[in-house]
Amino acid sequence: MLLNFEDLSTVKKAIEVEIPAARISTESDRVTAEFGRQANLPGFRPGKVPVKVVRSRFAKEIQEEVMSRLLPVSFQEAIAGKGLEPVGDPHLEHLDPFIDGAPVKYKAQFEVKPHIELAEYRGIDVPEPAVDVTEADVDQMIDRLREQASSYRPEMERGVEDGDYVVIDIASTAEGMEPKNDSGHVKMGEETPLPELHDELRGKRPGAVVAIDKTYGEDATNEDFRNRTVHHEVTLKEIRIQEKPEITDEFAKSFGGWDDVAKMRETIAGDIRKHREADVVRGKRNQIGDVLLARHHFEVPEALVEEELGKSLSNYARYLASQGVELDKAELDWRKIGEEFRPEALKRVRRSLILEAIARKENITVTDVEVDAEIRRASREQDREFADVKHRLKHEGGYEALRSSLAQERALDLLMKEAVVKK
Numbered sequence: 001m002l003l004n005f006e007d008l009s010t011v012k013k014a015i016e017v018e019i020p021a022a023r024i025s026t027e028s029d030r031v032t033a034e035f036g037r038q039a040n041l042p043g044f045r046p047g048k049v050p051v052k053v054v055r056s057r058f059a060k061e062i063q064e065e066v067m068s069r070l071l072p073v074s075f076q077e078a079i080a081g082k083g084l085e086p087v088g089d090p091h092l093e094h095l096d097p098f099i100d101g102a103p104v105k106y107k108a109q110f111e112v113k114p115h116i117e118l119a120e121y122r123g124i125d126v127p128e129p130a131v132d133v134t135e136a137d138v139d140q141m142i143d144r145l146r147e148q149a150s151s152y153r154p155e156m157e158r159g160v161e162d163g164d165y166v167v168i169d170i171a172s173t174a175e176g177m178e179p180k181n182d183s184g185h186v187k188m189g190e191e192t193p194l195p196e197l198h199d200e201l202r203g204k205r206p207g208a209v210v211a212i213d214k215t216y217g218e219d220a221t222n223e224d225f226r227n228r229t230v231h232h233e234v235t236l237k238e239i240r241i242q243e244k245p246e247i248t249d250e251f252a253k254s255f256g257g258w259d260d261v262a263k264m265r266e267t268i269a270g271d272i273r274k275h276r277e278a279d280v281v282r283g284k285r286n287q288i289g290d291v292l293l294a295r296h297h298f299e300v301p302e303a304l305v306e307e308e309l310g311k312s313l314s315n316y317a318r319y320l321a322s323q324g325v326e327l328d329k330a331e332l333d334w335r336k337i338g339e340e341f342r343p344e345a346l347k348r349v350r351r352s353l354i355l356e357a358i359a360r361k362e363n364i365t366v367t368d369v370e371v372d373a374e375i376r377r378a379s380r381e382q383d384r385e386f387a388d389v390k391h392r393l394k395h396e397g398g399y400e401a402l403r404s405s406l407a408q409e410r411a412l413d414l415l416m417k418e419a420v421v422k423k
Helices: 021-038 051-057 059-079 135-148 196-201 249-256 261-295 302-322 334-361 368-382 386-396 398-418
Strands: 002-007 012-019 086-095 104-112 125-127 151-154 165-174 177-187 209-215 229-243 420-422
Touching: 002 059, 012 059, 021 051, 021 059, 051 059, 059 086, 059 104, 086 302, 104 302, 125 261, 135 249, 135 261, 165 196, 177 229, 196 209, 196 229, 249 261, 261 334, 261 398, 302 334, 334 398, 368 386, 368 398, 386 398
Parallel strands: 125 420
Antiparallel strands: 002 012, 012 104, 086 104, 151 229, 165 177, 165 229, 209 229
16 A cells, blocks of 8 residues: 655656555465465474464564565555656655554655667767778788788798797896796887887897896786886797798688689678678767767666666676686676676667657657567577576576667667758
8 A cells, every 4th residue: 555655856756655454464464374385394294293383483584475475565565656767676665564464654765768769869970980991901801810810930040030930038037026937939129018128139139048137017917017116037948930821722722712813802802891781880879879869868776777787787798708707716897897888878878768769759669579588589699598598587587678779779769761862
């Protein structure tokens, strides 16, 4: 029973609700019976424990289960008919103690999706730059292919020159730091955390050992080197010279399966054009989103921002892990990173809410068949079972979120069709 409803803001509400004693008693009897059927107590046969014993033995557990069932149900009933879409979990400010035969009152604050007064969203001006692919663009891509197909020849007759690849061992020591030994290769002339290395190795031959003392600041890539003077002893193990393959029909056939160089260039030019056209489309969609944000101003529920921010941080953590970062050892300041990510998370939430409102106004709907088709596509990409993915989404609330996301994409497609293109 709703006792009081209060508008705290456009997205924050407060309610006071009373759960009648009779309803609590009925639910308490139901939960007690369930506990009794499952109870296994010494001296009683399974399922035959007297009700009084069950109530006494599991009093706290029964009370918690009763309230865990009645609170969400009574909350939904209290706000029914008010046209609100709650987001996140309600925050209980007060809850009466559980007393047999007495009603329970509680107060809660919660957030809702805002009502958005839509401004004009059709006919948005968007520029469409021309997509050009030059011979130089194709040459650059072919050179990348030659890089990938390169072989490396050891050089024994001369010293190190710019452009060479050098294989090195580095022993690093400093006061208060565990000695470190690393191995790797460096291309001479390219950027490196130890730029002094190039000057020291230039002209040297394999077997040479050079020493470098370097004082690092707070911004050093290697955390162990920060604010320390480190002594590096570098051993030149090998000089390797990169040899790129010539651009011939044979190269085109062996590397990409093309008939000849002409077909290779034609295909590469087409791929570059396709990617650039896709970039133009993404740019137009982003520009439409920015215009929508500029035209609509409304309060955003913090719960939605936190949810979006959590997704961003999870994605970032997965990216770091894919790059070999050991997250448990990286000493990352996740609070600082979260604050840096928050503005973009807020923008994405605002844009999503606007597109959702447009989809609703335009009567854009997504059927279960269409949602399932998207789940099947994602399942194939992730090499997972469709039924498992669908069950998880249904259980965690992601099914309806996916439906909403697809509707928003269609709303954005509509705005793309209605946009005024400026050449």
